[in-house]
Amino acid sequence: DTGVSQNPRHKITKRGQNVTFRCDPISEHNRLYWYRQTLGQGPEFLTYFQNEAQLEKSRLLSDRFSAERPKGSFSTLEIQRTEQGDSAMYLCASSLVGAGGSNTGELFFGEGSRLTVL
Amino acid sequence: GNSVTQMEGPVTLSEEAFLTINCTYTATGYPSLFWYVQYPGEGLQLLLKATKADDKGSNKGFEATYRKETTSFHLEKGSVQVSDSAVYFCALSTYQGAQKLVFGQGTRLTINP
Numbered sequence: 001d002t003g004v005s006q007n008p009r010h011k012i013t014k015r016g017q018n019v020t021f022r023c024d025p026i027s028e029h030n031r032l033y034w035y036r037q038t039l040g041q042g043p044e045f046l047t048y049f050q051n052e053a054q055l056e057k058s059r060l061l062s063d064r065f066s067a068e069r070p071k072g073s074f075s076t077l078e079i080q081r082t083e084q085g086d087s088a089m090y091l092c093a094s095s096l097v098g099a100g101g102s103n104t105g106e107l108f109f110g111e112g113s114r115l116t117v118l
Numbered sequence: 119g120n121s122v123t124q125m126e127g128p129v130t131l132s133e134e135a136f137l138t139i140n141c142t143y144t145a146t147g148y149p150s151l152f153w154y155v156q157y158p159g160e161g162l163q164l165l166l167k168a169t170k171a172d173d174k175g176s177n178k179g180f181e182a183t184y185r186k187e188t189t190s191f192h193l194e195k196g197s198v199q200v201s202d203s204a205v206y207f208c209a210l211s212t213y214q215g216a217q218k219l220v221f222g223q224g225t226r227l228t229i230n231p
Binding site: 091112 | 122150152154159160161162163164167169207209211218219220221222223224
């Protein structure tokens with residue numbers, strides 16, 4: 001399968017613990033995005049990378065959240081000192097943006113990592 | 119700011135019924151508009167898109183027309199099937215900086231045989 005892969009698919013943790021999610025994008029894609037989706041809502045943008053550079057972060061991304069894409073391939077999203085309000089589905093997406101910013105506008109999403117904070 | 123509003127669900131229809139899911143948007147500039155679909159147990163996937171006013175996106179029998187005058191992008195299908203049961207998300211992108219998508223809240227569609 002050459003789609004976007006996310007792990008783990010489901011994480012249950014106690015409040016105050018740290019969790020890390022991993023995303024493996026489609027291999028030739030240079031952009032990688034993280035979104036958060038709560039029950040009954042659409043996905044909300046968190047952050048995105050162009051290759052290894054993190055270019056934008058949403059105000060939703062508090063200082064307990066950190067995302068990395070060290071070699072411009074896979075990415076990790078870490079949440080420190082989890083709170084019950086962090087319970088959500090965390091979605092990763094990737095896309096290919098050409099020189100000059102040209103692209104099809106399509107993001108390719110993984111199946112998501114569901115976080116439950118008890 | 120940019121936002122998308124979809125008709126509230128859930129929507130339940132019988133097979134072969136006509137489907138409309140309303141979507142309106144607020145945006146600065148000239149957004150591109152998308153419909154994404156999430157089938158049970160799968161990730162979001164692009165259903166169709168339109169990048170400028172009066173464009174019609176179409177795929178799998180679904181259509182949506184970019185209406186700038188009414189800031190709408192309603193999804194339609196003439197005859198739905200059980201396999202169309204899914205959650206549908208309308209979204210926009212203004213291509214300002216990031217290729218960020220702003221999503222509506224989603225509409226759950228159930229088609230009964």
